[in-house]
Amino acid sequence: ITINKNMVPFDSRSAFVTSGIRVGTAAVTTRGFKEEDCLRVVDWMDAILSDITNEKRIATIRGEINEFMTAFPLYEEKVTA
Numbered sequence: 001i002t003i004n005k006n007m008v009p010f011d012s013r014s015a016f017v018t019s020g021i022r023v024g025t026a027a028v029t030t031r032g033f034k035e036e037d038c039l040r041v042v043d044w045m046d047a048i049l050s051d052i053t054n055e056k057r058i059a060t061i062r063g064e065i066n067e068f069m070t071a072f073p074l075y076e077e078k079v080t081a
Helices: 026-030 035-050 055-069
Strands: 002-006 020-024
Touching: 026 035, 035 055
Parallel strands: none
Antiparallel strands: 002 020
């Protein structure tokens, strides 16, 4: 997932003062994520960013993500006959 600082639409501040982030989804859509999967990713990001020092919560979320990602392998295993 690619993330960069970005201006938020209708923000009154200068474009040089970024007030939000942009999340690029090409990597997740390539792996087969659908809209509901992306919402789950947002929930995980929000939970961590809302409590960035909670190592136990971060570890729990890491486990959830690792389990979730088994359904979206980077590479399909080649079966040889």
